[in-house]
Amino acid sequence: MFGTLPVLLLITLLVFVLLHAAPGDPATMLLGQENTAADLAEAKRRWGLDQPVHVQYVKFVLSAATADLGRSFRFAAPVKEVIAERLPATIELAAFSILIAVVFAIPLGVAAGARPNSWVDNIGTSFGLFGISMPNFWLGIMLILLLAGNFHLVPSGGRSTYGIAGPSQTGFYFLDSVMQRNWAALKDAFLHVLMPALALGVNMIGILMRVTRSSVLETATEEYVVTARAKGLTERIVLWRHILSNALIPIITVVGLELGTLLSGSIIVETVFAWPGVGSLLITGVTSRDYPLVTGLVLMYTVAFVTINLIIDALYAFIDPRIRY
Amino acid sequence: MQPKFVVGASIVCVLTVVGVLSPWLAPYDPGKQTLEAALKAPQWFGGANFLGTDSLGRDILSRIIYGARVSLVVAFAVVLISGFVGVTLGAISGYFGGKIDFIIQKLVEVVWAFPALLLAITILAFLGQGLFNLILALVAQRWIQYCRVVRGQALSLRDRDFVMATRALGASNQRIIRRHILPNLIQISLVIGTFSMASAIISEASLSFLGLGVPPEIPTWGTMLADSRSYISTAWWLALFPGLCIFLTVLGINLLGDAIRDLLDPRLKRTVKG
Numbered sequence: 001m002f003g004t005l006p007v008l009l010l011i012t013l014l015v016f017v018l019l020h021a022a023p024g025d026p027a028t029m030l031l032g033q034e035n036t037a038a039d040l041a042e043a044k045r046r047w048g049l050d051q052p053v054h055v056q057y058v059k060f061v062l063s064a065a066t067a068d069l070g071r072s073f074r075f076a077a078p079v080k081e082v083i084a085e086r087l088p089a090t091i092e093l094a095a096f097s098i099l100i101a102v103v104f105a106i107p108l109g110v111a112a113g114a115r116p117n118s119w120v121d122n123i124g125t126s127f128g129l130f131g132i133s134m135p136n137f138w139l140g141i142m143l144i145l146l147l148a149g150n151f152h153l154v155p156s157g158g159r160s161t162y163g164i165a166g167p168s169q170t171g172f173y174f175l176d177s178v179m180q181r182n183w184a185a186l187k188d189a190f191l192h193v194l195m196p197a198l199a200l201g202v203n204m205i206g207i208l209m210r211v212t213r214s215s216v217l218e219t220a221t222e223e224y225v226v227t228a229r230a231k232g233l234t235e236r237i238v239l240w241r242h243i244l245s246n247a248l249i250p251i252i253t254v255v256g257l258e259l260g261t262l263l264s265g266s267i268i269v270e271t272v273f274a275w276p277g278v279g280s281l282l283i284t285g286v287t288s289r290d291y292p293l294v295t296g297l298v299l300m301y302t303v304a305f306v307t308i309n310l311i312i313d314a315l316y317a318f319i320d321p322r323i324r325y
Numbered sequence: 326m327q328p329k330f331v332v333g334a335s336i337v338c339v340l341t342v343v344g345v346l347s348p349w350l351a352p353y354d355p356g357k358q359t360l361e362a363a364l365k366a367p368q369w370f371g372g373a374n375f376l377g378t379d380s381l382g383r384d385i386l387s388r389i390i391y392g393a394r395v396s397l398v399v400a401f402a403v404v405l406i407s408g409f410v411g412v413t414l415g416a417i418s419g420y421f422g423g424k425i426d427f428i429i430q431k432l433v434e435v436v437w438a439f440p441a442l443l444l445a446i447t448i449l450a451f452l453g454q455g456l457f458n459l460i461l462a463l464v465a466q467r468w469i470q471y472c473r474v475v476r477g478q479a480l481s482l483r484d485r486d487f488v489m490a491t492r493a494l495g496a497s498n499q500r501i502i503r504r505h506i507l508p509n510l511i512q513i514s515l516v517i518g519t520f521s522m523a524s525a526i527i528s529e530a531s532l533s534f535l536g537l538g539v540p541p542e543i544p545t546w547g548t549m550l551a552d553s554r555s556y557i558s559t560a561w562w563l564a565l566f567p568g569l570c571i572f573l574t575v576l577g578i579n580l581l582g583d584a585i586r587d588l589l590d591p592r593l594k595r596t597v598k599g
Contacts, residue, residue, distance in 0.1 A: 010435045018451040129583070133576040135527050137534055138550060138568030141557065145565075149558050264442035268531050272554075282443075283535060286450040298447055302438045 004306050008299075012064065015298050016057050047073060060292075064299060070292035074284065079296040083278060088171030089159055090270070090277030094262050096193050097201035098255070105131075105205045106251070109212025113247075114239055116217060124209060131206020136265055140199035140272040147195060154191045157274035164188045196273040200265050204258045211254045215247040222246070248319055256312030260305045330584035336577025343390055344397035351387035355544045358382050364560050377562040379552060385562065388544040389570055395545040396526050396574065398456070403463045403525040404518045410464065411471025412514055416502055418472065419479025426476075433469050441466055445528060449537040459538050463528055467521050474517060475510050482506050512589045519582035523575045530571050546571050 044050045048059070063070060069079035105128075112124030148156035155161065160173055165185035168176050177185035219225065220243055228242045229235075263279075270279035278297060285293035343350060352375070359382035367377040367385075376385040418429040436444065445462040452458045482488060483506070491501055532538035533547025541548055546567040553563035 007431075007434050007438055010431075011438055014435065015447060018447060129576065129579060133523070133572055133579050135530055135568065135571045135575070137531060138564070138571060141550065141554065141564045141568065145557055145561055260440040264440035264446075267442060267446065268535060271535060282446065286446065286537070294447070294450065298439075298443065301440055301443050305440050306438050 004310070007306070008303065009061070011302050012061055012295070012299060013057070015295050016053075016060065047071075060295065064296075069296035069299070072285075072290055072293040074288045074290040074293065079292050082281070082293065083296060083300060085171070086276060086278045086281045089275060090263075090266055090279060092172055092174060093193060093196055093200060093266060093270070093275060093277060094259070096197035097204065097262060098259070100197055101201040101204035101208055101258075102255070105208035106212050109209040109251075110216055110239070110244060112209070113213040113216025113220070114243075121213075124213060128206045128209040128213070131202050131204075131209065134202045134206070136199050136202055137268045137272050139202055140196065140269055143195045143199060144272075154194055156195075157272075159189070159192050159276055160185070161188050161192075196269050196275050199272070200262060200269045203265065204255075204262060207258060208251065208254060212247070212251050215250045216243055219243045219247040249316065252315055252319060253312060256308055256315075259308050263301055263304065327584050327587070329580045329587075333577045333579070333581030333584055336573060337581055340393055340397060340574055340577070344393040347390045347394045351384075351390040353384040353387040355383060355388040355391040356542065357384075364556065366560075367562050376566050377560070379549070379563055380556060380560075383544075385549075385566055388549060389546070389566060391544045392546045392549065392567065392570070393574075395456075395539060395543060396529060396571075399460060399463070399529045400522045400525045402460045403467060404522045406460065407464045407467035407521065408471055408514055408518050411468035412475050412507070412510060414468070415472040415475030416479045416506055416510065419476035420483050420498070420502055420506060422480075429472070430476075433472055436466060436469050439466065441524075442528060442531060445532060446535070446537060449532060454537065454540050456539050456543075459529065459532060462532070463525055467525065470517055470521060471514060474513055478510055478513060479506055482509055516582060516586045516589060519578060519585055523578040523582065526571065526575055526578070 041050070048056060051059075060070065067080060069083075071077065072079050072082050075082050108124045108127060112121040112128075115121055144156045147153045164182075165173060165177060165188065166180050166182060169179065170176055173189040174186065177183070177189060225238060225242050228238045233242075266275075266277060267279035267282055269275070270277045271283055274280070278300070282294065282297045284290075285297060359378070361382065362374070362378050363380055363382040365372075365374055365378040365382075368374055374384050374386070376389070378384055379388070414429050418426045439447075444466045448462040448465055449458055452461070488501060488505055491505055496504075529538060530545070530547035530550070533545045534551045536548075536551060538547055539545055549567040550564060553560070553567070556563055
């Protein structure tokens, strides 16, 4: 827990050093070429770019500690607000991806692991391999090509159709439409999230399926499982009560670890689907050399990732009473 | 011989041959623009452009063949460099312990706190495009996998009898690591390396797709996919073939990795036989 803080501090330092080692000057990039030296100097002064690097860094860390991440050059607004506005979109997308992955992968993995070398296992294993080998952005493009372009089943990008949803209260479109009882907007939001969530979740389906299968397989050879069968318990009870509840630990670990992969996967999937989340925001920030925005986003991603890992650790004790901290 | 191994190894062999021999295999210069022949659909065996042409009239097949070269170079370079760095640091960290171990493990923790693609994007955003920067950005994250696993193995190896005996005979630390610790870490590193190669190929394609990878004048599967997005409703072949190549390559490497792991980890195999 306390080890996390120095790690975060080192991360900010790493990002800050990289930012300033980069070729290209942000003031010139933002103002364009046709500016006088006085304009540039004024812009630099306003954004604090004229101060020594170490002063800029200390200022940044101090303000970050109070959740003040500075002002975005590009959006001319506090970084915190820019990120907060985009964050619900990414959370909604990630939540749907996890849902899809869990619903597909765990039953498939259990079925495959319970009957090794059967036809279910063969299908499941091929499916898992397919999932981990699929480049998610290519799947995204192919889905757009087929489902949106050819069959017109779903919209090709974005988060909602203009004019269907009312003003957003929470930033989460699903929550908004349920609160406003706007069922047309709910359907619209669902249709929009379907393809990006599938593209983003495909690798997780593959990994989760493989881990579930091997975890079930491994647990099935434990002595208490043999005992349970010898007691004459039905196969269903053995599978659900004895095998699955014990096979859950590695599965939870993988879900947690994959959340990090999901976060970075969302950067590219959001770009493919023009999804207005923090992932596409990062790419905007990177291409426009928006120092405070990129630094703030990297900080947000790493804090999120570290927090998720802490939560997963805490979950172990909940799932497995043998583990105590 | 397992079918997984045969299929996986064949795909990797084909990729290697195509990558190495691309100047002789490609029917056209991959950068040659023929604007009057732009966006031609695949003509299969009936015409000049087997898999069609892109918006600048460049031959898709030739670009895919040259693209294999970039994937190959990046994948091998990333696996070899990150393997070397990770295994060395992991072995040192586990074998010596103490302060060195503490420093190396702090470094691992910092890098570990970055989601995989994020660190690469951050590095490339600041250092700019280029093959060298791309490899550096991919290595920056991947060495820790080796480091963590190898450290654990080295920790258990250093107290084993054969290492103690060597030490008692007066062997130097360097000799013990090189002759007695490292050879025992080859198997596990091989498995990590195979899977790491698959992820390096996907990452390279992702970064090139985002416009952060290699410069646009070098044909890669990722940049071909990025170019395809503007013509997605009119020219499906631009997106289909490069993506299919990435998918099949990664599938082949993963099959090979599975096969190698089964071969080296008899415990898992026993479980499968039940």
